[in-house]
Amino acid sequence: MKRFFLTVILVFPGNVFSQDQTDCAACHGASGEGNPQLGAPRIAGQPQSYLERQLAAYADGRRDNAVMAPIAKNLPPEKRIALAAYYAGLSAPAAKAEPASSASMPRGKTLATRGDEAIKVQACENCHGPGGTGQSGLTPYLAGLHSRYLEAALNEWKGGQRNTDPSAQMTLIGKSLSPADIKALAAYYGSQPPPVNVAASKPPPSASRDQPTRAGVGTTPAQGVGASGGEATTGGSQGPGGGGAASGAGASGSKSGATP
Amino acid sequence: MAARLPSTDVVLLGAGLVGTILGRELTRAGLNVVALERGEPRSTVPDFQGPAMHDELRYSVRKALMMDTARETYTFRNSGSETALPLRRLQGFLPGTGVGGSLVHWNGQTYRFHEADFRMRTKLDERYGKTFLPAECTIQDWGVGYADLEPHYDRFEYLLGIAGRAGNLLGKKIPGGNVLEEQRAREYPTRPQKEPYGSAIFRKAAEGLGYHPFPQPSANMSEPYTNPEGLTLKTCMFCGYCERYGCEHYAKASAQTVLLPVLLKDPKFKLRTHCQVQKISLDKSGRNATGVTYVDAQGREMEQPAKLVIVGLYALNNVRMLLLSKIGAPYDPATGKGVVGKNYAYQTLSAVQVFFDEKVNINPFMRSGACGTLIADFVADNFDHAKLGFAGGAYIGEVMSHGRPIEFHPTPPGTPAWGSEWKKAVARHYNHTAVLNVHGSSIASRRNYLDLDPTYRDAWGQPLLRMTFDFPENDVKMSAYVTERATEIAKAMGGQRVAGAPRKGPYTTTQYQTTHNTGGAIMGNDRSTSVVNRYLQSWDVPNVFVIGASAYPQNASYNPTGTLGALAYWAAHAIVNDYLKRPGPLA
Numbered sequence: 117m118k119r120f121f122l123t124v125i126l127v128f129p130g131n132v133f134s135q136d137q138t139d140c141a142a143c144h145g146a147s148g149e150g151n152p153q154l155g156a157p158r159i160a161g162q163p164q165s166y167l168e169r170q171l172a173a174y175a176d177g178r179r180d181n182a183v184m185a186p187i188a189k190n191l192p193p194e195k196r197i198a199l200a201a202y203y204a205g206l207s208a209p210a211a212k213a214e215p216a217s218s219a220s221m222p223r224g225k226t227l228a229t230r231g232d233e234a235i236k237v238q239a240c241e242n243c244h245g246p247g248g249t250g251q252s253g254l255t256p257y258l259a260g261l262h263s264r265y266l267e268a269a270l271n272e273w274k275g276g277q278r279n280t281d282p283s284a285q286m287t288l289i290g291k292s293l294s295p296a297d298i299k300a301l302a303a304y305y306g307s308q309p310p311p312v313n314v315a316a317s318k319p320p321p322s323a324s325r326d327q328p329t330r331a332g333v334g335t336t337p338a339q340g341v342g343a344s345g346g347e348a349t350t351g352g353s354q355g356p357g358g359g360g361a362a363s364g365a366g367a368s369g370s371k372s373g374a375t376p
Numbered sequence: 377m378a379a380r381l382p383s384t385d386v387v388l389l390g391a392g393l394v395g396t397i398l399g400r401e402l403t404r405a406g407l408n409v410v411a412l413e414r415g416e417p418r419s420t421v422p423d424f425q426g427p428a429m430h431d432e433l434r435y436s437v438r439k440a441l442m443m444d445t446a447r448e449t450y451t452f453r454n455s456g457s458e459t460a461l462p463l464r465r466l467q468g469f470l471p472g473t474g475v476g477g478s479l480v481h482w483n484g485q486t487y488r489f490h491e492a493d494f495r496m497r498t499k500l501d502e503r504y505g506k507t508f509l510p511a512e513c514t515i516q517d518w519g520v521g522y523a524d525l526e527p528h529y530d531r532f533e534y535l536l537g538i539a540g541r542a543g544n545l546l547g548k549k550i551p552g553g554n555v556l557e558e559q560r561a562r563e564y565p566t567r568p569q570k571e572p573y574g575s576a577i578f579r580k581a582a583e584g585l586g587y588h589p590f591p592q593p594s595a596n597m598s599e600p601y602t603n604p605e606g607l608t609l610k611t612c613m614f615c616g617y618c619e620r621y622g623c624e625h626y627a628k629a630s631a632q633t634v635l636l637p638v639l640l641k642d643p644k645f646k647l648r649t650h651c652q653v654q655k656i657s658l659d660k661s662g663r664n665a666t667g668v669t670y671v672d673a674q675g676r677e678m679e680q681p682a683k684l685v686i687v688g689l690y691a692l693n694n695v696r697m698l699l700l701s702k703i704g705a706p707y708d709p710a711t712g713k714g715v716v717g718k719n720y721a722y723q724t725l726s727a728v729q730v731f732f733d734e735k736v737n738i739n740p741f742m743r744s745g746a747c748g749t750l751i752a753d754f755v756a757d758n759f760d761h762a763k764l765g766f767a768g769g770a771y772i773g774e775v776m777s778h779g780r781p782i783e784f785h786p787t788p789p790g791t792p793a794w795g796s797e798w799k800k801a802v803a804r805h806y807n808h809t810a811v812l813n814v815h816g817s818s819i820a821s822r823r824n825y826l827d828l829d830p831t832y833r834d835a836w837g838q839p840l841l842r843m844t845f846d847f848p849e850n851d852v853k854m855s856a857y858v859t860e861r862a863t864e865i866a867k868a869m870g871g872q873r874v875a876g877a878p879r880k881g882p883y884t885t886t887q888y889q890t891t892h893n894t895g896g897a898i899m900g901n902d903r904s905t906s907v908v909n910r911y912l913q914s915w916d917v918p919n920v921f922v923i924g925a926s927a928y929p930q931n932a933s934y935n936p937t938g939t940l941g942a943l944a945y946w947a948a949h950a951i952v953n954d955y956l957k958r959p960g961p962l963a
Contacts, residue, residue: 230421230422230425231420231421231422231425232421233419233420233421233422236420236421236608236626236637237421238420238421238425238624238625238626239421239425239426239624241425241426241427242425242426242427242624242625243613246427283599283610283611283612283613284599284600284610284611285610285611285613285625288600288608288610
C-alpha cells in the first residue's frame with residue numbers, strides 16, 4: 117500500500133505530499149544530495165530510522181534547530197515516515213563542496229579510525245562503521261557529508277543543542293573534542309566518498325525499516341594470533357547453553373543435553 | 377647473575393585488579409611502588425578499538441587476551457592417581473595477561489557474598505549439625521565476616537560504578553532489588569542496565585513461581601558515571617563482545633577505565649611490562665622477603681629489592697608463586713597437613729535452554745556482559761538444606777552475555793551436530809532461544825588441590841602448577857537440585873521446548889565453564905589451616921601479602937570478582953593503617 121503511495125507521488129509530483137518533498141529539496145537538493153552553501157547535509161541513503169528519529173527530535177525540541185524545528189512540527193508522523201523512507205532509498209552523488217583544508221586531515225583520520233586515549237574518545241568507526249559508512253539502521257553515515265554540516269552537528273552535541281542519544285555517548289564525545297578536533301573530523305569525513313546505497317535500485321525501502329546494506333567497506337582487522345594461535349575453530353563452548361550463558365559460555369556438563 | 381636494581385618500598389606482582397588498587401592505595405600512603413606485569417601494556421585506545429576488537433576468531437577462539445600457553449600453562453588431572461598433562465590450549469578457563477589482567481576481558485558481573493559464605497563452616501554446623509557433611513569436605517570460615525567487608529564492597533562498587541538496584545538498604549527490603557542480599561549501606565552508584573526481552577520473560581516466570589528476581593549488578597555502565605578517582609565511564613552499547621574482549625567504548629569498568637589513568641601519572645608508581653617474575657627472594661631466616669627476581673623482555677635476569685611484596689596474580693599463579701618461592705608448607709592430600717595448594721575450588725555451572733517459537737525474538741546479539749535478571753532464592757544458605765544433603769547453592773538467571781556467530785548455535789536435543797540439518801536448526805533457533813545460567817558454588821574437598829608438577833616446566837625452566845580436581849559429590853547433588861528448579865522456571869517461560877542438564881563429573885578442561893578458579897592460598901584465623909591471615913598477609917613471611925581469589929577457602933554461588941575487589945581494599949586498609957606503622961604480623 118505504502119509502496120504504491122510512494123510510486124504515485126514520485127510519478128505525479130503535483131500532489132500535497134510532493135509539496136513537502138519540494139520543501140526538503142529547497143535546501144537538501146532535488147535528490148537529497150545536500151547543499152554545502154546552506155549547511156544542509158546530504159540525506160540520500162541515510163538509514164530510514166535515523167531520518168525518522170531526527171524529524172521527531174526536531175519536532176519535539178531534542179534537536180534544537182531554528183530552520184528544521186518549524187518544518188518538522190508541521191509534518192504529521194506518517195509524513196515523516198514517508199519522507200524518511202523516500203530519502204533512505206535515494207543514492208544521489210554528494211553535492212560539490214569546497215575542499216577542506218588538508219592540514220588537519222591526519223588528526224581527523226586518527227580520531228575517526230583510532231580514537232585518542234588522551235581525551236578518552238573512542239574511534240568514530242566503532243559505531244559509525246568502517247569508513248564512516250553507518251551501521252545497522254542505527255547510526256548515520258558520516259562519509260561524504262560536507263564538512264560545514266559535520267562541524268555544526270558536532271558543535272550541537274558539544275553545546276547541548278542535540279539530545280538525541282539516550283546513552284549520552286555522543287554528548288560526552290562532543291564535549292571531549294576541542295574546536296580544532298571538530299574541524300579536523302569534519303574535514304576528514306567531508307573528504308571521504310559517501311557510501312554506495314546498494315539498495316537504491318531495489319524497491320523503495322519503505323517496505324523495510326532496515327538500512328540498506330553498504331558496499332565498499334574496506335578495513336582489514338588486525339590478524340593476530342592469540343594464546344591458542346592456529347587452533348581450529350571448534351571452540352569448547354558448544355553444548356546446551358553454549359555461547360549465550362553468562363560467565364562466558366556456561367555449557368552444561370551433560371553429554372546429550374537430555375532434559376532432566 | 378641478576379642485575380640488582382635500586383630498592384623500592386613496594387613491589388607489586390601483576391598489574392590487574394589487585395595490582396592497580398594496591399598501587400593506588402600505597403602510593404597515596406606515600407610509598408614508592410614498582411608494578412611488574414608479565415604481559416603487554418595496553419589501553420582502550422588503540423588496543424580495544426573496533427572493528428578489530430570484534431574479531432571473534434582472534435579473541436574468542438584464539439584467545440588473544442589470555443595467558444600464552446606456549447610459554448607457561450598448568451597441568452591437570454582429575455585425581456591423584458592419574459598423571460597430569462599440560463593444558464596446551466586454554467579452553468575450560470581463561471586467565472588474562474597484560475596490563476589490567478583479567479579485568480580487561482571480564483563480563484562485569486559484580487556480586488557480594490553472604491555471611492553464610494564467609495562463616496560457612498560455623499553456619500553449617502550450627503544449622504544442620506556437625507555430621508551434615510562428609511569429612512572429605514574441608515570447608516572453612518574465612519576469618520572475616522560480611523560486616524568487615526561491607527565498606528570495602530561499597531568502595532569497590534563505587535570505584536567501578538556498578539549498575540544495580542539495592543534490595544536491602546540498611547535492613548529495609550526493597551522489592552525489585554535483591555531482597556535476599558546482606559544489607560548494604562547505600563544504593564548502587566548507577567541504575568540497572570536495561571532488561572533484555574528474554575530476561576523479562578524470565579522475570580515474569582520466576583515471579584509467578586514465588587521467587588524474587590532482580591537485575592544483575594553490572595560493571596557495564598547503564599549511564600555515564602564519574603568515579604571517586606575523577607574518571608568517567610560511558611554508557612554500554614550492548615555490542616555483545618564483552619567477555620574475552622576489551623571494551624572500545626570506555627563503558628566497562630576495568631583497570632584502564634577506573635584507575636590506571638590516575639595511577640600512571642603518579643611519579644611514585646612505576647609500571648614495568650614484559651617482566652616474568654621467577655620468585656620472591658627470602659633472607660636467610662626465611663621469614664622476611666627481600667624482593668623479587670624477574671626476567672625482563674630482553675631475557676635479562678633482574679633483582680628488584682623491596683620492603684613489601686604484594687602478590688596480585690591470577691589466583692592459580694598466586695599459589696604457584698608461593699610454591700616456587702618456598703613460602704608456606706605445601707599441602708599434602710595424604711595427611712591433610714600443609715596449607716599451600718589446599719582447598720582449590722572452582723564453580724559448578726549448568727544451563728537450561730528455552731526454545732521459543734519464531735514469534736518470540738530474543739535478539740541474543742544485543743547484550744552486555746552483565747545484563748539480565750536472576751534469582752538468589754537458591755544461593756548460599758538462602759534456602760533450607762536440611763533434607764537436601766548438600767551445602768551451597770546457585771543463582772538462576774537469564775543472563776546471556778552474547779549471541780556471537782562462531783560461539784552461539786542453540787539447537788534442540790536430537791539435532792545432528794553438523795550438516796544441513798544442523799544449519800537449518802541454527803537458523804531456526806538462533807534468535808528464538810533463551811538460556812538460563814545456573815551459577816553454583818564449589819565446596820572445598822580434601823582431594824582437590826594444587827601443587828608443582830614433577831615433570832613439566834615453563835619457558836623459563838620453572839615447574840608448572842599441577843591442578844587435581846573433580847566435582848565433589850556435594851556439588852553434583854547441588855547442581856541436580858538447582859538445575860531442576862531452573863528447568864521449572866524455563867518451562868514457565870512459555871517456550872515450545874526446554875533442554876538442560878545438571879553438571880556431572882568428570883570435570884573436563886576442554887569445555888569452557890568459567891574462569892573462577894579459587895583457593896590454594898586461603899585466608900583464615902588459624903595458621904595451621906590457612907596460608908594467609910584475615911588481612912591476606914602470609915603467616916610465614918609477614919612482608920608478603922597474597923591477594924586474590926586464591927584466598928577463598930571455598931567458592932560461593934556468586935561470581936567472585938566483587939569479593940576480590942572488597943578484599944583488595946580490606947587488605948590495603950590494613951597495610952596502610954596498621955602494617956606501615958608497625959611492620960610485622962597483623963594477626
